[in-house]
Amino acid sequence: MxxxxxxxxxxxxxxxxxxxxxxxxxxxIEGDVQGTIQTAGDLRIGDEAKITADVTAANATVSGEIRGxxxxxxxxxxxxxxxxxxxxxxxxxxxxAGAQINGKxxxxxxxxxxxxAV
Amino acid sequence: MYLYVYDxxxxxxxxxxxxxxxxxxxxxxxxxxxxxxLALFRDATELIRDEVRRGVTTVVAVGNDQTLxxxxxxxxxxxxVVAIIPLGGNNDIAAMLGVxxxxxxxxxxxxxxxEEMDAGSVNGMRFLHIATAENVQPSCVCEGKYxxxxxxxxxxxxxxxxxxxxxxxxxPTDGKLEFVMKTPRRRWFVRKTDAVTVIPFTHIxxxxxxxxxxxxxxxxxxxxxxxxxVLPRQMRVVTGKERKYA
Numbered sequence: 001m002x003x004x005x006x007x008x009x010x011x012x013x014x015x016x017x018x019x020x021x022x023x024x025x026x027x028x029i030e031g032d033v034q035g036t037i038q039t040a041g042d043l044r045i046g047d048e049a050k051i052t053a054d055v056t057a058a059n060a061t062v063s064g065e066i067r068g069x070x071x072x073x074x075x076x077x078x079x080x081x082x083x084x085x086x087x088x089x090x091x092x093x094x095x096x097a098g099a100q101i102n103g104k105x106x107x108x109x110x111x112x113x114x115x116x117a118v
Numbered sequence: 119m120y121l122y123v124y125d126x127x128x129x130x131x132x133x134x135x136x137x138x139x140x141x142x143x144x145x146x147x148x149x150x151x152x153x154x155x156l157a158l159f160r161d162a163t164e165l166i167r168d169e170v171r172r173g174v175t176t177v178v179a180v181g182n183d184q185t186l187x188x189x190x191x192x193x194x195x196x197x198x199v200v201a202i203i204p205l206g207g208n209n210d211i212a213a214m215l216g217v218x219x220x221x222x223x224x225x226x227x228x229x230x231x232x233e234e235m236d237a238g239s240v241n242g243m244r245f246l247h248i249a250t251a252e253n254v255q256p257s258c259v260c261e262g263k264y265x266x267x268x269x270x271x272x273x274x275x276x277x278x279x280x281x282x283x284x285x286x287x288x289x290p291t292d293g294k295l296e297f298v299m300k301t302p303r304r305r306w307f308v309r310k311t312d313a314v315t316v317i318p319f320t321h322i323x324x325x326x327x328x329x330x331x332x333x334x335x336x337x338x339x340x341x342x343x344x345x346x347x348v349l350p351r352q353m354r355v356v357t358g359k360e361r362k363y364a
Contacts, residue, residue, distance in 0.1 A: 011266070012313035014301040019264030030313065035264060 007041070013048045027057070029064075047081045054086075069103075120144075120151025121174040123166065123189055125181030128205045129155060136220050140180070140203060143224040151176075156188070166192035176201060176356075178227065182208040183247065187335045190237075190246055190353065201227050201356035211247050214281050216358030226358040235290040237352040238278040238334075241345055245335040246290065246353065249276040249346070256326035256344075258297070260319050272301040273312075276322075276346055279363065285316065287363040293350045294318045321347045 007025025011017055015031035023039040030046035036054050037043070043057035049064035056071045063079035069086045070076065076090035080098035087103040095101070122144075128137065144150045152169065156162050166177060166189060176199040177192075179185040186202045193200055203223040204212035217223050237244045253271045260266060275298040279290040288296045297319055300312035324344040332339045 007318055008316065009318065010314065010316040012299070012301055012315040014269050014272075014303065014313050015299065015315050016267050016269060017264055018267075019259075021264045022261075025318070031315070 009039075013046070021053075045082075047079075119174050120149055120176045120178060121166070121169045122151055122153045122178045122180055122203075123162070123185065124153060124155045125179070125185035125188075126156050126158065127185075128181045133205055136205060137180075139221045140205075140224060143221050144227075147224060147228040149224075149228055151178075156185075162188040163192040170195065170198055175199065178203055180205060182206055183211045184208070184336065186211055186246070187337070190244060193353075196234075196352050196354060199230075199232055199354045199356060203227065210281070211279065214279055214287060214362045215355065216361030217356070218358065218360075227356055229358075231357050231359070232354050233291060233357045234351040235353045235355050236278060236293060236295070237349040238276055238295050239345075239347050239349050240276070240332055240334045240339055241341065243334050243337070243339060244349065244352070246279055246355075247335050248278065248280045249332050249334045250274065251330055251332045254326060254330045256324040256330065259323045259325075260297070260317060261321055262323075266297075266299075266315070266317065268299060268301045268315075270301060270304075272299050274299050274324075278348075281362055284314070289363045291363070292318075293348060294320055295346070295348045297322060319348075321345075 009023050009025060009027045011029045011031045013030040017031065017033045019035045021033060021035060021037045026041040027039045028044045029049045032050045034052045038056045041058055043060040045051060045062040045064045045066065047063040051066040052068060054068045055066060059074040060072045061077040062082040065083040067085045070088045072090040075092040076088065077094040078096060078099040080096035083100040085102045089106045091108055093107060154165050177189050178201045179189040180203045182204065189200055202212045202217055204217060204219050217226050237246060238249060240249050251274045254274060255268055255271045258266045277288040277296040277298060279288060281287040297317040299315040302310055303313055324346060326342050329340055329342050332344055
């Protein structure tokens with residue numbers, strides 16, 4: 001484990017959180033969360049995490065499962081083990097090979113449209 | 119006006135020489151004051167409060183962490199400055215405050231670097247250092263917004279001024295406490311490690327189905343419900359330049 005600093009919140013594996021989780025700093029989640037997650041800082045969802053919540057963060061890296069909508073003002077990184085069931089809004093999106101997304105993706109405030117070459 | 123509270127443990131013969139050096143140094147620095155000696159059946163709280171009523175403005179614990187806790191319990195007025203001259207073992211708080219052992223602490227006291235610090239409170243009992251509970255599985259409602267519960271019995275620490283290799287030193291001036299929960303992982307044939315949850319907070323309400331014991335700066339509090347909160351800038355404490363927090 002890295003050295004903890006200041007406003008950082010860590011929800012470990014084996015811990016259940018229910019309700020409206022709000023933080024001003026960086027957040028690392030390895031456990032289970034039901035409700036909503038809102039942070040002004042960066043969010044990391046570990047591969048053992050199970051999230052059933054709408055998520056709002058500045059930047060996020062996901063390697064676990066999220067059932068809910070994700071809204072990220074900066075960069076959203078979906079690692080190969082991630083599974084998203086919900087809509088995504090992000091400014092920059094990175095998707096690893098193997099990541100699962102079931103939902104609508106909106107970037108830079110504009111929905112991504114399917115373009116067909118004529 | 120200074121009041122020096124000598125703990126029972128420092129009144130042994132082995133500390134006689136060091137105490138004499140401390141008293142001489144305090145006189146040289148012009149900060150000598152009244153001396154109160156704690157004893158088994160003497161109520162430290164009444165003794166200190168009486169002296170504060172008589173005009174004492176700085177109360178100095180001469181002893182260890184427990185002596186400082188007794189002084190902090192007695193001094194409820196945030197205008198009164200509290201300090202420690204560490205003598206003997208069990209002086210973790212003094213080390214975190216950057217106060218050296220024995221006679222060297224007199225110079226730190228004289229430099230009078232006073233810091234306003236938060237106090238933690240567990241069911242109204244104030245603490246500077248840490249509150250702990252072992253092998254418990256309470257539901258913890260944080261800030262009245264969300265509940266945190268371990269899936270199996272865990273160790274809980276509420277840190278105000280506390281030091282660890284993993285987490286550094288909790289800052290007692292940031293207006294927050296730190297909730298640390300160590301939940302054992304279940305792994306076969308592998309050495310057991312703890313999964314660690316850390317949440318900075320201002321208020322947590324802990325509820326347990328079974329009665330549990332919390333040790334608040336070493337003092338046991340039993341119950342099924344614990345109201346834990348930060349009391350910002352409640353204490354004025356003398357610190358040294360070598361203090362361990364930010």
